[in-house]
Amino acid sequence: MEHVFKRLYLDDQPADRFLVADETGLGKSMVARGVIAKAIERLDRPDSGVDRIDVVYVCSNADLAKQNLGRLNVTGQKDIIESGRLTLLPTELAKLKAPAAPGTRKRVNFISLTPGTSFNVSKAPGQxxxxxxxxxxxxxxxxxxxxxxxxxxxxxxxxxxxxxxxxxxxxxxxxxxxxxxxxxxxxxxxxxxxxxxxxxxxxxxxxxxxxxxxxxxxxMSATIGGLRGDLAQAALECLEPNLIILDEFQRFRDLLYSHGAAPDDEDPAAELARQFLNYKGTKLILLSATPYKAHTGANEADGDDHAADFRQLLRFLSSERPGYMEGLEADLDDRRTQLLKQVPDDALTRRIEDGLKLFMSRTERPQLGKDDMLDVIEMAPTNVRAGDLTSYRSLAALFRATRTGNPIECWKSVPMFAHFLTGYKVGRMLDGRIHCDREAVGPVLPALATIDPDAYRRYAAVETDNPKFRAVREHTVGQGWWKLLWMPPSLPYVEPSGAFAEVGADATKQLVFSAWNAAPTAITTMLSYEAERQILEGSPLHGENTAEARKRFRGRLRFRVRDGEPQAMSTLALFIPPCRSGTCR
Structure with a gap:
């Protein structure tokens, strides 16, 4: 926190923008809170040159913005502005210009905005x-x-x-x-x-x-959307931002800069965002554990390039400071040569680190040996089956027909990819949103590995084409985790019994990393089906996976209320601690 504040306010050549890229859970918001407190203390001086202090928090989610703005409110004042929209700021002007709260000389405002509803406003009628x-x-x-x-x-x-x-x-x-x-x-x-x-x-x-x-x-939609855009731009007159916090900014980085290129001057949302961010004297703190994709291959489906993204981010952070990028890029090129030749150069390494720390910092979670809370599970998939290879061959034929690159990485990461390709270019082609050669694509579609509809309707086991997924399934649902209503405690007060004793003390949360957007949906869908299938095995519903059959299935723990009166609440007794001799235990 001290380093960030020093770079923003105290150095001879202070930065206007700084990235805090600490690993998830290490307190990026607390760093921002500390900087806010010190910035308010500095700007509250009579000779600071500002009449009031505006702290603006920008986050892509309105509910999260409301929650985090409360954490960043170091003054504890109640009249913070949570409208989330630039267009509503004219209604808050009286609050923005209210007298100073007790403990400060100048008025301090905390304002939350969401980029989607504040800057990208010219295409919809809004609220x-x-x-x-x-x-x-x-x-x-x-x-x-x-x-x-x-x-x-x-x-x-x-x-x-x-x-x-x-x-x-x-x-x-x-x-x-x-x-x-x-x-x-x-x-x-x-x-x-x-x-x-x-x-x-x-x-x-x-x-x-x-x-x-x-x-x-x-x-009227287009006209109203246009008027909203004009109103949002006019509403900037209400703000005098001194410090702007951009949380998880990678979710809306298109408003800040384009990937590997200059910002799009034709985009009114980006232009409005730049007017807001470039307010004279404003300091920006960017918070993100993943400010850009850490690694990309040559055939990325979405066109990302991690090297270009990294450089563009640095250009944005350095505000195109003359000579900075040229010197840093030369050092990075020398570093690459050094690594290839395996010739150490500690002075070069320190120079690169010092150059990066001018505009960014990152703290990673330390490895604590045997006491570490994280445990890496090695799952080298050796159970590759003939069906897996057949699935890859058919998927490769589809990618060749659509000219969308090599599918090997998505085949290795996403089980039954044919069901989860909607968000990718090949999926948009099959949906008709993008033109493709139908004559070339049509013949290869029947060969794709898909879920057996008959097995699905019978709640039977579904085979997959992915050895990695099978390893994850065996490690979780295959160990009887489907019997658990919740994760067992790591330090139980009483000795576990029943299903919790069966799974043992090793059952805990699992974190799966993947660069593919389809992977979380595919993995959770397939795991959920298998867990549900195991739960219903032996029940009257098992063997018929249809909407009609589900209607016949009734939940056991139900609390009904009719006309404000509880009905059939006997199951509530299961959740009330038993009392003996007038004392609850």
Missing amino acids: ARERAVLFRILQQLSVLKEDRHEDAIELLRSGAHAHNFNWEVKRLVELFPDGFAPSVAEKFQQLANSSGNLPAFEVSMRDALTDGAAAIRPR
């Missing part, structure tokens, strides 16, 4: 509340006359119920009788006129006079 903000600001600018309010509500309500949207509008009018800050309204009007979205809305209002607003409303 009803956002459209209500649009209504109020158009009303404030006198674009909407009193006698046209009903038509405007009809055009802007999109998929919301008319009554509900009308309520949102009335609520905003009551909360903001004088409208929003004039600077925001004027900026919005300027942007909306320049983009053509405001003239387009006015045309729609005129068309509503002749054709009726209800007939025009289905065609």
Whole structure:
């Protein structure tokens, strides 16, 4: 934490952007919290040059953003801003400009944003509340006359119920009788006129006079989306970000930079994000244990290149500092030559490390010998069957027909790949989303290894084409883990019995790493089927895996409530501690 703060604020040539790439679970958020505390202390001085302190937390998940913003709130103040959307910031301006909280000289704001709903806003109508903000600001600018309010509500309500949207509008009018800050309204009007979205809305209002607003409303998505984009850009006027935390930024790195290339100037979402991130004097902290794919091959299906991604990330972090990338890339080339020749050069290694630590740091979990919480299970798959090789041969024929590279890596990692290829280029070709040579593809499809539908319907064992998966299945479900309702405790207070005694003390969580997006879905699907099959063996449902048969199956631990009254709650006794002589044990 001290190193990050020093690089951002204290060095002679401070960094504006810094990456904390600590391994998962080692406290990246705590590092950010520490930097926030020290930054507030520094900026709260009378001579810091800022009137208020805005700390913005950006995360791809709104619920996670709300949770983590609470952790980063070092002041403990209650009035943090969790709207998650730039377009709603005009409604929070009073809170942003509120008096300082006890203990600080200046107002400190904590704001959470999600990139998908804050920057990539120009293609959808958004939430009803956002459209209500649009209504109020158009009303404030006198674009909407009193006698046209009903038509405007009809055009802007999109998929919301008319009554509900009308309520949102009335609520905003009551909360903001004088409208929003004039600077925001004027900026919005300027942007909306320049983009053509405001003239387009006015045309729609005129068309509503002749054709009726209800007939025009289905065609309003593009115009509303454009107005939302203008509003988001105008809302940046509300923010004065001093410190921005980008958590798990690799999930939205396209907004920061393109893979191995310059940012796309034609992308309005990326342009809006850059305006936000490049606010004068703003410091950025990026948090991610995996800021780029650690290794890629020559035939990556998604076109990733780990070397290009790494360099582009460094360009972004260094803000294109003159001479930095040229010197670092020369050192990296020398390092590669050194490794190939097996000639050690400690001075070169230290120079590269020092260069990287200017803009990034990483702490990895130490290996603790026999006391380590992690145990690597070696599963060298030696049980390769003839069917596995036949599956690879048919998969290779499909990849040749679609000209999508070599499938050997996905065949080794994803069981029954033919069922889980939807997200890949070959899957998009088969779905018809991308053109392919149907005459070449058609003949090879019947040979692909697929789940036997008859075995599936009978809840029979399903053979797979993947020796790695069979090893994982044997190590987990094959050891009777399907009998467990939950993972057994590693340090039990009482001696385990029943199924927990059968599996022994070695049963614990398993972590499977794979570079293939299809692997988690495929592995969990196949393991879940096998566990369910074992659970139902011997039951009336076994032998018929259909929706109709499932309807006949009733859960045993059910707690029913009818009209607020509990019904048939005898099973609750299983979960209540028994009492003897008035004392519960």
